[in-house]
Amino acid sequence: MSNIVGITMGDPAGVGPEIIVKALAEMSAADRAATRVFGNLAQLEAAKAVLGIELDLRDIVEDVRVEGAPLPWGRLSAVSGDASFRFIDLAVKTAMAGKIGCIVTAPINKEALNSAGHHYDGHTGMLTALTGSKSAFMLLASERLKVIHVSTHVSLKDAIGRAKPERILATIRAGNEHLKRIGYESPRIAVAGINPHCGENRLFGTEDDEHIAPAVAEARVEGIDVQGPISADTVFHRAYQGGFDLVIAQYHDQGHIPIKLVAFDTAVNVSVGLPIDRTSVDHGTAFDIAGTGKAKHVNMNAAIAYARKLIAGRNANV
Template structure:
């Protein structure tokens, strides 16, 4: 199994090229030799220049063509969206063949992606399609709080519909298996309720009693150390304080808001249950600051560190 990390540089007009070259420049020589950037060399050279870096990119880049590169910073375009897709597609194929051990993705722009005819809700849906995987879960990891989601990029109405007993149970299982893989012997998992106060015995809805509670009971019967449903207005604080290793969030904002509050610059997005490993920064393309040499690349450093942990565990 390869120990090479493959960074996809994301949308060429966003901050992805900058955070990719900044992270590469900070690495030890040994780590740099175990890293490839999937992107466009002309764009990465432009990012290196605006960042004021003196680093030789020779042999560090899987160079894929982008028409009229480097593109203008901060400008939405179908050309950029198509390029972002092709960087990821190539990295996925190399991960499947064993050339690289884990993909680390810089941010893409969903509007640009769709303008280019690639109709995905984001990285996770794209990776699921490219690998033929039936399921993939978004896990956000920080030092003191980790959250896995039952659903992500869907409307709140659809998220409630998707919070079935089967799906919640599958999410619990996926989170438990992932934490065991990264070194937790007996992960302590909490499942957040979907309604205020978990429905107050039906007063505010019955989904917690009818759908989520049975999933928790089934997971417990399998020997998983899980509790819930627990009211979402307290469970994240309890986990952050050390009571739980992982929280199962029922929908996108329920899990994203607490993570971004406590670990905005360091949280890592991890795709769980794909046939390949992938981590990502937990922020967007930041078109407003792209090309200005001011972006914070700490999130990218965290995503790379998590990727190396996954590769080491796999080996």
């Protein structure tokens, strides 16, 4: 299997080109040789000029034509939205062909993406569609706290409706298998409740008893070390203190808020359940500072490191 990491450039007008150039400049020659960037060479060269970095990108970049490139920094447009889609589409095709081992995605702008006619809720939905998958799960990973979500980019009302036993059980299974792959022999998993105090014996809702508890019970029958539902106002603290290896969050903000509080610059977004591997920075396009050289590449470095860990774990099991 390929050991090459493929990085998609994200929205050309955002900070993606800059953080990619910074990350490439710090890599060893061996790591750069095992890296490909799916993006636009002219935009990356413009980022090099902003940063004052000398680096030959010609053998690293799969150059995708973008009309008018290099595009102005920090400006939302359908042209940049379409470009970000085409970078990802090419990377997915290359990964599906087995020519790269993991995709690392720089940030895209959802408004720009949709204005170009690509109607996705973000990377996870797009990758699910492009790979022909039924569904995928978003996992946020940091050193001391890892969270996987039952649902992500839907309204809170819809998220509650999606928290059914079948989906919760599938999320537990996906999280368990992912942690085993990266070296956890028997992952300790906690499932967050959806209502305050898990419904307080049905005083504040019945979903915890009727939907979450049965999923946890079934997972335990399968041999998974899982507990829950556990009140969301304590479970993340317990996991951060070492009590659990992974928390199942029922909806987007329930999982994102604690992770971004404790690991804003280092948390990695991982797509779980796809036929290909993908990691990502956990921040946006930052149009307000794009082209200034101020964007930090700490999160990009973390996403690349996690990608190499996934590749190593897969190749070790081949």
